[in-house]
Amino acid sequence: MDEWFTTDELPNGIDLHVMQTSKFKSTAITAVIYSDLAEDTVTLNAILPEVLTRGTRRWPRTAELMQNLDSLYGTGLSAIVGKRGERHLLIFSVDVANDAYLSANEDLLGQGLAVLRDVMFDPVLEGGAFRKDYVEQEKLNLRRRIESIIDNKLGYAFKRCNEEMFRGEPYSLHRLGRVGDIPRIDPEGLRSWHAQAVLQFPLDIFVVGDVAREHVLELVGEVFGMERAPVPFKAHVEAEHRVPAQPRRIVEAMDVNQGNLVMGYSTGITCADPDYPALLMANGIYGAYTHSKLFQNVREGESLAYSVYSGIDRNKGVMNVWAGIAPDAMDRAVEIIEAQLDDVGSGRISDDEIEKTRRAIARDIRMMGDSPSAQIDYAIVSRINGVQETPDELLRRIEAISLDDVVRVAGRLKLDTIYFLRDEGDNAGA
Amino acid sequence: MHSMEIARSELLKEEVATTRLDCGLEVCVQRKRGYARKYGVFATRYGSLDTKFRRADTGEVVDVPDGLAHFLEHKLFEEESGSIDDVFAELGAYSNAFTDYTMTGYLFSCVDNFWPCLDTLLDFVMRPHFTEENVEKEKGIIEQEIKRNEDSPGWQATYRMLKAMYKRFPVRVEVAGTVDSIRSIDADILYRCYNTFYHPSNMTLFVVGDVAPDEVAERTSEALGNRDYGPAPAVECLYPQEPREVGARRVERRMPVSEPLVCFGFKDNDVGYEGTRLLRKTVCMEMLLYTLIGRSSELYNELYEAGLLDHTFDWNFDCDKDYSFAVFEGKSSSPDALVDRVCRGISDSLAGGIDRELFERARRSFIGSALRAFNSLEFIAYNFLDYHFRTMRLLDRVGVAENISLGEVIDLGKRLFDPEMLAVSVVNPL
Numbered sequence: 001m002d003e004w005f006t007t008d009e010l011p012n013g014i015d016l017h018v019m020q021t022s023k024f025k026s027t028a029i030t031a032v033i034y035s036d037l038a039e040d041t042v043t044l045n046a047i048l049p050e051v052l053t054r055g056t057r058r059w060p061r062t063a064e065l066m067q068n069l070d071s072l073y074g075t076g077l078s079a080i081v082g083k084r085g086e087r088h089l090l091i092f093s094v095d096v097a098n099d100a101y102l103s104a105n106e107d108l109l110g111q112g113l114a115v116l117r118d119v120m121f122d123p124v125l126e127g128g129a130f131r132k133d134y135v136e137q138e139k140l141n142l143r144r145r146i147e148s149i150i151d152n153k154l155g156y157a158f159k160r161c162n163e164e165m166f167r168g169e170p171y172s173l174h175r176l177g178r179v180g181d182i183p184r185i186d187p188e189g190l191r192s193w194h195a196q197a198v199l200q201f202p203l204d205i206f207v208v209g210d211v212a213r214e215h216v217l218e219l220v221g222e223v224f225g226m227e228r229a230p231v232p233f234k235a236h237v238e239a240e241h242r243v244p245a246q247p248r249r250i251v252e253a254m255d256v257n258q259g260n261l262v263m264g265y266s267t268g269i270t271c272a273d274p275d276y277p278a279l280l281m282a283n284g285i286y287g288a289y290t291h292s293k294l295f296q297n298v299r300e301g302e303s304l305a306y307s308v309y310s311g312i313d314r315n316k317g318v319m320n321v322w323a324g325i326a327p328d329a330m331d332r333a334v335e336i337i338e339a340q341l342d343d344v345g346s347g348r349i350s351d352d353e354i355e356k357t358r359r360a361i362a363r364d365i366r367m368m369g370d371s372p373s374a375q376i377d378y379a380i381v382s383r384i385n386g387v388q389e390t391p392d393e394l395l396r397r398i399e400a401i402s403l404d405d406v407v408r409v410a411g412r413l414k415l416d417t418i419y420f421l422r423d424e425g426d427n428a429g430a
Numbered sequence: 431m432h433s434m435e436i437a438r439s440e441l442l443k444e445e446v447a448t449t450r451l452d453c454g455l456e457v458c459v460q461r462k463r464g465y466a467r468k469y470g471v472f473a474t475r476y477g478s479l480d481t482k483f484r485r486a487d488t489g490e491v492v493d494v495p496d497g498l499a500h501f502l503e504h505k506l507f508e509e510e511s512g513s514i515d516d517v518f519a520e521l522g523a524y525s526n527a528f529t530d531y532t533m534t535g536y537l538f539s540c541v542d543n544f545w546p547c548l549d550t551l552l553d554f555v556m557r558p559h560f561t562e563e564n565v566e567k568e569k570g571i572i573e574q575e576i577k578r579n580e581d582s583p584g585w586q587a588t589y590r591m592l593k594a595m596y597k598r599f600p601v602r603v604e605v606a607g608t609v610d611s612i613r614s615i616d617a618d619i620l621y622r623c624y625n626t627f628y629h630p631s632n633m634t635l636f637v638v639g640d641v642a643p644d645e646v647a648e649r650t651s652e653a654l655g656n657r658d659y660g661p662a663p664a665v666e667c668l669y670p671q672e673p674r675e676v677g678a679r680r681v682e683r684r685m686p687v688s689e690p691l692v693c694f695g696f697k698d699n700d701v702g703y704e705g706t707r708l709l710r711k712t713v714c715m716e717m718l719l720y721t722l723i724g725r726s727s728e729l730y731n732e733l734y735e736a737g738l739l740d741h742t743f744d745w746n747f748d749c750d751k752d753y754s755f756a757v758f759e760g761k762s763s764s765p766d767a768l769v770d771r772v773c774r775g776i777s778d779s780l781a782g783g784i785d786r787e788l789f790e791r792a793r794r795s796f797i798g799s800a801l802r803a804f805n806s807l808e809f810i811a812y813n814f815l816d817y818h819f820r821t822m823r824l825l826d827r828v829g830v831a832e833n834i835s836l837g838e839v840i841d842l843g844k845r846l847f848d849p850e851m852l853a854v855s856v857v858n859p860l
Contacts, residue, residue, distance in 0.1 A: 023464045025442070026802045062734070066726030070791040073798025097798040101441065133735075141740050147688040148761065151583050255686045255860065257577040291519035303567060306574030324578055352520070359522025359542075366541045367467045370807060 003369070004390045005206065005379055008217055013230030016220050017206045017379060018213045026097045027109055027209030028372035031116060032380055033090040034202045034233065037083060037170045043142075043177030044193045045088050047185060049079035050138040051130055052092075052119050052194070060124040060131075068115065073097045073104070075112050079119060083175035085270065085315025086238055087384050090197060092120050093373075098210055109211065113223045121198055121226060129187035130194075139182050146176050153421060154260045154322060161262040161320070161419035164250050169239045171316055202233040206379060208372035235386055238316070241266060248417040251330070253424045258306075259327040263337065264320055264417040269409065271314040272385040277397040278405035279319075282413075283312050284357035285406060286344050287321060291356045293340040298323065304333055315381060319413060327423040334418060345410035347403060354403060361398050365391050432647035434459075439825040441797075441832075442804055446814075446825060447643035451651050453659055454631030458818070459643035460810060468544050468639025469811035472555050473535035475819050476627035478605040479669065479752075480532075485626060486664035494623060495614050496600075497572070497607015500529040502620055504568050505560055506536070514554045523547045528812075529605050532750060533819050537811065544641060545649060552635070552653045558624050560617040569612055576606050583685050583857045587693035587759060591855035594678040595697045598670040601753050630654065631662035634818060638810045669752055674699050680854045687859050692765035694772075694854040698754035698846045706830075708749065709822040713796070713830045714839045715747040715756065715846065721784060721792040721839075722776050723758075729775040738768045750820050756846060765856045773849065780843050789836045800828045 005017035035045055059065040069075045076095040081088065096112035099105060124131055150156045159174055166172035205224065207216050243266045269279045287294035287310025298308045308323040325333045343349070368374040368391055378391060389397075434447035446460045478500060482493045507514050507527060518525040523540035536555050540547045579585045589604055596602040606612075637646050676697055703711050723730050723745060733739045743760030762768040803809050810824070817824040 021464075024805045026805060061731070063726060063728055063731040066731075067791060070726050070795035072794075074795035074802070075798065076802065095802060097801050101443065101801055102798070137735060137737065140737065144689060144740065144761070151687050151691075153581055256581050258574065258581055289519065290513070290515040290525075299571065303570040306571060306578055324574060326574070356516075356519040356522070360519065360524070363522050363524070363541045367539075370465050370467050372805075 006213055010221055010224065012224075012226065012228040013203070014224055014228070015204045016217060017204060018211070018216050019208045019375065020211060020213060021208065022210045023370070024098075024209055024372060025101050026095050027112070027207065027211055028093065028095050028376065029112060029116060030091060030093040030206045030373075030376045031120060032204045032206070033197050034384070035088045035090065035197060037086045037088040037173055039170070039173065041193065042088060042173045043181035044185065044190060045090060045197075046081045046175065046177035047138050047142050047190065048090060048194055048197070049081055049092070050142065051134050051190065052123055053077065053079045054134040054138070055124040055131070056118040057122045057124055058118055072108055072111055072115070073102060075108070075115065077115065077119065081175055083173075084381060084384055085313065086170045087315070088175070089380070092116055100210070110219055110223070113219060117223050123194070125191070129191045132187050135185065135187045135190060139185055142176065143179055143182050146174070146179050149174070149176075153254070153256055153258070154262070154324065157260040157262045157419055157421045158320065158322065160250070160252070160421070161264050161417055164248055164419060165264040165417035166241065169241060171239065199228050200231055202230060203228070204380070204383065206376045208375060233383070241317070243414045243416050247415045250418070251420045251422060253422050256327070256421065256423055259325045259330060259423070260421040261323040261325055261330060261333055262320060262419045263334070263415065264318060264419075265413045266317060266416045267312065267319050267413055268317040269412065270317055270385055271381065272387055275405070275409050275412075276314065277394065278401050278409040279312060280361055280398065281354070281357055281401045282344055282406045282409045283310055283319060284361055285349055285353050286310050286341055286410075289357065289360050291353070291360070293343060293353075294321065294337065297340055298333065298336050302336060304329055304336065308337070315384060327425060330420045330422065338415065341410065341413065345407060345413070347407045349403060349406065354406070358398060358401070362395055365395050365398070432644055432651065434643055434647065437823060437825060439829060441828050442801060442825060444804060444825060449647050451630070451647070451654065453654050453657070454629065454662055455650065455654060456634040457647050457650055458634060458636045458814070459641065459646045460636075460638040460814065461640065461643060462638060462807060463640050465640050465807055466541050467539055467807050468541070468641055469537060469539045469637065469807055470548050470551050471535050471537045471636045471811055471815055472551050472633065473533050473636070473815045473819070474627050474633045475532065476534050476623075476632070477530050477532040478603060479600045480627070480667045481600060481603075482668045483626065484666045484668060486666065491668065492622060492626075494619055495607060496603045496611040497605070498615060498619065498623055499534050500606045501568065501572060501612055501615050502623055503527045503529045503534050503536075504572060505565065505620060506555060506558060508559060508564055508568070509554065510559055514550070517550050517554075518547065521547050521550070530816070531601060531605070533815060535815060539811070544639070548637070548646070548649060549653050552650060555628070556654065556657065558621065558628075560620045562617050565615065565617050565620065569615075572606060572612055573609050576604070576609055579604065579606065583687045583691050584759070586683065586685060587691045587855050587857045588757070590681050590683065591693040591695055591757065591853055594681045594855055595676050595695055595755060595853035597673055597677040599672040599753055600669070626663055626665050629662050630659055634815060636811070636815050636818070638807055638814065676851060676853045678853065680856070682856045682858060684858050684860050687857055689761055689763060689859060690765045691759075691761050691857040692768060692854065693757065693759040694769050694852060695755050695757035696846055696848065697851040697853065698749070698756065699851070700845045701749075701752060701754050703749070704751050705821045706826075708751070708820065709826060710830055710834065711842060712747060712749060712822065713827060714834055714842050717789075717792050717796050717831065717834070718839045718843045719745050719747060719756065720796065721788055722779055723772060724792065726791070726795070729772070729779075733768065733771055738762055738764060738771060765854075769854055773847070773852065776847050777849070780840060780847060784836060784840060786836060789839070793831060796831045797828055800831065
């Protein structure tokens with residue numbers, strides 16, 4: 001993977017990152033607005049993409065906006081809110097077919113960029129505010145989306161674990177915000193938050209496709225030439241997290257067949273930490289893959305779980321373990337899961353486990369080159385964390401990680417919270 | 431050198447090379463230059479529908495428990511020395527397996543070590559190892575998987591709809607079977623099914639990635655050439671005769687969900703299509719459904735604004751030679767009103783005629799989206815054989831879309847959307 005982004009800054013403070021590659025049949029364009037994850041704005045951010053994709057000044061009706069995308073050869077449009085550590089991102093993307101494949105000389109790229117701009121900057125308004133009917137419908141839908149998190153039991157258990165572990169900290173907030181904030185959202189207030197977000201917050205545009213950098217720079221300069229008053233991108237200071245002396249244990253019961261266990265560990269290591277590659281290795285040996293200790297010993301060895309794996313948030317010093325287990329097996333599962341981490345921390349790791357993990361991580365990193373969205377996300381995360389490293393450079397650091405590095409990093413992991421969602425059987429809550 | 435037959439799509443600028451080896455195995459390769467990742471998929475034409483069959487050599491009719499193909503898939507992953515995952519992990523590769531109605535597939539993806547991965551894939555699928563002990567152990571794991579599905583509202587809504595729609599045809603049966611049905615599975619029945627369906631002549635190897643097709647054929651021939659597979663067993667799958675009418679018009683159950691979830695579908699008795707006719711019908715129905723109820727349709731937006739559906743709403747057309755149905759699914763506060771409005775909207779459009787401009791826009795959207803899908807190796811890896819085994823060519827989707835007419839789309843639609851053939855399944859909150 002030799003290609004990587006080249007960055008240019010537009011006069012209005014937008015940073016444009018372009019990667020030219022002939023691999024893909026379309027051009028992926030993503031614009032990101034960086035906001036902080038905070039109680040008073042989390043729900044405003046969550047509803048914004050929904051309202052903005054309802055209609056623009058040029059295409060005020062949602063059906064018209066979508067029909068225009070159909071005409072542009074099914075150009076994909078997505079507008080979502082994302083949580084990366086304690087940042088809350090507004091992410092707008094279009095994916096436009098490359099004209100070369102369609103014998104249609106229609107400047108799809110320019111038209112796609114214009115759609116992206118219109119959705120972000122030029123919403124349909126009435127009396128200077130968002131359309132009331134759109135805002136009311138999206139308030140209702142957002143509430144339903146938040147309330148439906150419970151329909152996926154493991155996802156719900158994860159949300160609950162986070163809330164308990166980071167109580168009182170921004171990171172406890174879900175990316176979709178809070179139901180309680182929704183009634184207070186109104187078309188005027190949301191519009192002024194929107195204007196602030198698009199005109200003042202840091203904004204990056206990423207382009208991946210078979211397009212020349214000079215051409216894209218010119219096009220984006222034209223389409224996104226609006227006046228902005230951007231605040232400079234500044235490093236974020238994370239809230240301090242205190243790990244309790246004894247892990248928190250929360251058990252809740254619901255009408256389910258399977259138990260869902262989520263454990264939260266504090267790592268203190270983000271991708272900006274020199275120990276990040278060692279943490280990637282430790283997590284890989286512990287639970288990220290099917291060859292990892294968790295899958296091998298909790299699922300295969302004990303037949304205790306259908307699924308069990310671990311993952312880290314590279315934007316935040318946290319690692320989680322997720323397991324689907326029998327509803328009465330919590331204590332046994334926690335014990336075996338903990339014992340696996342203990343083995344990692346004590347260096348009871350075979351050369352085989354280390355090398356399998358190293359190869360799996362190398363594969364995952366190199367595979368990113370096949371996916372525009374994976375590369376864009378990597379670049380966004382690097383930007384947030386002030387990391388300059390390309391995937392190739394990260395790969396080289398992974399090659400150099402030793403058993404001692406893994407053991408040292410595993411020693412920094414502390415179990416913070418155990419959350420278990422179980423059935424409503426006779427022993428529930430015991 | 432193996433001479434390979436080339437199927438090409440000028441529009442996609444993609445080609446697939448195919449050959450048949452002496453042992454009967456078919457090998458298909460789609461070369462994707464510049465991609466790092468490579469996929470190998472080794473699959474047999476044997477899925478969850480094939481629970482009753484007659485062997486021509488013995489005349490014996492075999493009736494196996496539901497979930498057997500899926501169980502066999504799990505067990506083939508098991509080696510004397512442990513899971514085959516370990517071997518792939520050793521090579522830095524990712525491995526997986528899946529079972530659906532008509533196929534069982536074994537897959538790896540890697541960046542390095544493609545050739546040893548390919549050898550491993552061919553070797554483990556062709557070398558079963560079932561013992562009473564390892565079969566018993568697997569039951570615990572599959573039981574957890576079945577229970578997880580039982581807790582999934584989406585899964586429940588879908589399968590209960592299929593059970594209502596079909597009285598006898600086995601699309602109504604869950605791929606993994608039930609906790610009861612898998613209990614009676616033993617090593618003997620696994621071997622009997624394996625020996626019937628895992629003969630090279632019933633199987634296809636598909637590779638996608640930056641590898642030379644003739645080298646794949648050569649290597650595969652070397653890997654399998656020295657083994658004696660005996661003559662191909664002639665086998666006839668015995669499907670029950672499905673009556674025209676649906677089994678039940680409406681079914682309902684309660685689960686811990688935030689709001690009702692509805693799945694409804696039309697049973698299509700216009701079956702027996704194969705090859706290009708089946709592909710043409712599939713593309714026609716997908717374009718018709720997109721035109722009538724896709725994101726850009728007036729009907730979708732009307733129902734969205736009325737609060738009857740949200741972005742969870744989705745539809746699909748699923749068909750093979752012996753079955754065919756259209757299915758719609760989503761969350762709704764008023765499921766019955768949603769079903770009623772969708773059905774009325776569709777029949778009004780079919781009766782009144784569809785605007786040509788709308789249809790042409792849907793065609794553009796279909797072509798652009800189909801083109802963009804070929805950016806993803808994962809999409810190709812998971813869909814190529816699914817199409818191939820149903821006698822269709824994935825590469826031809828775009829070409830077919832270019833020349834179908836609005837008239838034939840409406841004709842097919844009128845045959846499918848028969849109000850008598852509607853089955854509705856609702857999952858209500860507790």
